[in-house]
Amino acid sequence: MAEESISEEYVTVVGIPEAKAVPAEKMGEDGKGTELRKPAGEVKVGVKEDVEDIKRRIKALLSKTLMVGLNTPGSSIVEEVVKKTGVLDEKWVHYTSVQLQNNISRENFARVPRGERIVFIPHCLRNVQKCKAPVDEDGYHCLKCGNCVIAKITAGCEQRGIRWYMVGGGSQLINIVARLKPKAIIGIACFNEISLAWEKLKGSSSPIQAVMLKKSGCVNTELDLNELWEVLDA
Numbered sequence: 509m510a511e512e513s514i515s516e517e518y519v520t521v522v523g524i525p526e527a528k529a530v531p532a533e534k535m536g537e538d539g540k541g542t543e544l545r546k547p548a549g550e551v552k553v554g555v556k557e558d559v560e561d562i563k564r565r566i567k568a569l570l571s572k573t574l575m576v577g578l579n580t581p582g583s584s585i586v587e588e589v590v591k592k593t594g595v596l597d598e599k600w601v602h603y604t605s606v607q608l609q610n611n612i613s614r615e616n617f618a619r620v621p622r623g624e625r626i627v628f629i630p631h632c633l634r635n636v637q638k639c640k641a642p643v644d645e646d647g648y649h650c651l652k653c654g655n656c657v658i659a660k661i662t663a664g665c666e667q668r669g670i671r672w673y674m675v676g677g678g679s680q681l682i683n684i685v686a687r688l689k690p691k692a693i694i695g696i697a698c699f700n701e702i703s704l705a706w707e708k709l710k711g712s713s714s715p716i717q718a719v720m721l722k723k724s725g726c727v728n729t730e731l732d733l734n735e736l737w738e739v740l741d742a
């Protein structure tokens with residue numbers, strides 16, 4: 509699977525030129541303003557604040573869209589939001605799609621008591637070189653050795669009284685959901701795995717919240733913990 513990252517080192521924002529009135533003498537033969545036909549400037553963003561700002565703007569635009577209750581297909585909303593935010597990379601389109609789905613089911617999710625929610629953690633977040641977590645049909649059992657972020661995730665879930673499972677993939681998640689029937693599901697995963705889970709759980713009445721990995725791949729992936737706490741505390 510291709511690695512995808514929205515960590516600050518890799519973010520690219522493509523500037524979208526503002527539409528402005530073009531004087532008649534600057535008009536091209538086709539009637540379009542030459543100023544608007546210049547290629548969009550590409551701006552490299554290199555600090556964490558910029559990434560946080562993009563996320564904040566995406567979330568704000570999505571809440572506005574949902575507040576006015578537009579009867580518009582999700583894909584058009586996502587397209588509009590990324591255009592307005594000025595981020596065109598595929599990873600931001602994926603991020604925006606996840607946030608849109610989360611927003612749609614957030615109200616129902618927030619009604620479910622924490623004790624009836626389950627968090628699914630992907631095993632790719634483990635420190636594969638050092639992890640000694642035993643594995644069985646319920647997934648990996650983190651020993652909280654502190655060698656990776658999963659120690660913090662599991663501690664955060666337990667402090668909140670939320671059950672967690674560290675799974676090896678989507679089918680293990682589906683089996684656990686079928687067996688335990690949680691009233692709400694929180695999945696941490698890459699966009700591909702999130703999409704597959706949405707598809708497989710389409711008929712489920714349990715609201716789902718997804719947290720997209722900051723850096724995906726098969727091993728040593730990364731997560732923005734604050735995004736997870738935000739979802740858990742909803």
Ligand code: SF4
Nearest residue numbers: 639650651653654656
């Ligand atoms: S904290 Fe848990 S998942 Fe991470 S390396 Fe240690 S045992 Fe493995």
